[in-house]
Amino acid sequence: MLTASTISGSLLNLADRCFSLDELRQLRRSTHYYCPGCRERVVMKLGEKKIWHFAHQGSPPCEMEWERESNYHLTGKQQLYDWLRVDHQDVQLEYVLIASNQRPDLFLPSSRTAIEFQCASIEARLLTKRSFDYNATNIHVTWILGAKRLKRIYSLIHTLSAMDWAAASHHRGSPSIYYYCPEECTFANLTIHYSLTSTKFICTTTYHSASSTSYFDLFKSHTPSTNHESVPIWFKQKQIWRKNPHGEKSFIYYFLRKRLYHSGKSIQLFPSEAGIPSSHNYWIETPSYLWQTWIIICYLSLIPQNKSFSMQSLINAFQQVIDANLIKVRNGPHKVQGEGVSAAIKGYVDQLVRLKVLKEWDNERYEKLYQPDVHQQVEQCTKKDHEILGKLV
DSSP: OOEETTOOOEEGGGGOOSSSSHHHHHHHHHEEEOTTTTTTTTEEOOOOOSEEEEEEEESSOOTTTOOOOOOHHHHHHHHHHHHHHTTTTTOOEEOOOOTTTTSSEEEEETEEEEEEEOEEEEEEHHHHHHHHHHOOOOOEEEEEEEEEGOOEEEEEEEOHHHHHTTTTTTTTSSSSSEEEEEEEEEEEEEEEEEEESSEEEEEEEEEGGGGGGGGHHHHHHOOOOOOHHHHHHHHHHHHHHOGGGGGGSSHHHHHHHHHHHHOOGGGGOOOOSSSSTTTTTBOOOSSSHHHHHHOOOGGGGGGTTOOOOEHHHHHHHHHHHTTTTOOBOOOOOHHHHHHHHHHHHHHHHHHHHHHHSSESSSSOOOOOOOOOOOOSSSHHHHHHHHHHHTOOO
């Protein structure tokens, strides 16, 4: 930590760099310092391996200290503090919030915003709980992850853990995850466009130097869509799904495989109208070729040709499959998650309208024009996949 208080309550903020090394050594000899959170004694560390900081003495650990702070974390926190002070003179470092029993890395009182610089891996459920505790006391929290967590496989494809997803901001269009590298003093803004698997996503990343980017500009920046660039990625991913569907070990996979097997068909030959890009699909953790195939063969197949159905009836049927644990959705704030799953279903239905599988009568009712087929041969799949994806560009 970078702040500590005296027995009288006076706060010493090492990030302000108001004292020389000799002055700090004198203060260390003459004054006892305490953690503002747990009120236990802390030691002023003035070494050369880490930036100057305070550390708790022994155990038990402070209940407000969620991770051991590396020099990477301490340095990043100090740099973010300096960066915010340019436009927000009221920024508080390691401010104790009594109501939520938390001590965010940075706090903006004027907007009641907590900013957490999270470098170590923690369980997604813990990060989600901390966000919930902030929100329960009417405090908005923004997570900035250590840039070492940013993992790009190639081109637009990134791997994201459940913790990365839990740190995403959902306040402007597509989810965004913010990263900061204290070694290069650079922010990375990763915008999620599509989900391919439970951990693989199509994303775009923009980089911003801390010296030329304000707080407002960073969190209001817009990332363009990737429709044209992502088509080859989707085609390659569909080939992977068709060649190795057995790599998927989920309830919905076994359910669909059994259903198709009984009708003399193979899950490898799923309809080309499934496994396609659709807006908000990242809210559904199950790979799109499976949940979209479920909509085609388990829901649409029950609708006679040229007959209509309501969007709400489809959402209700899909929710039953979620409740039965056949399809997995990603966690998020309850209201946002529910709206997100509905938006994902609507996004796929919109694509079926573009492919003329469905006809939209209004925003609620759709007419089925034809029933997509499960293919008979692999060669048919390749040709049809190209054709379908070409129509969606």
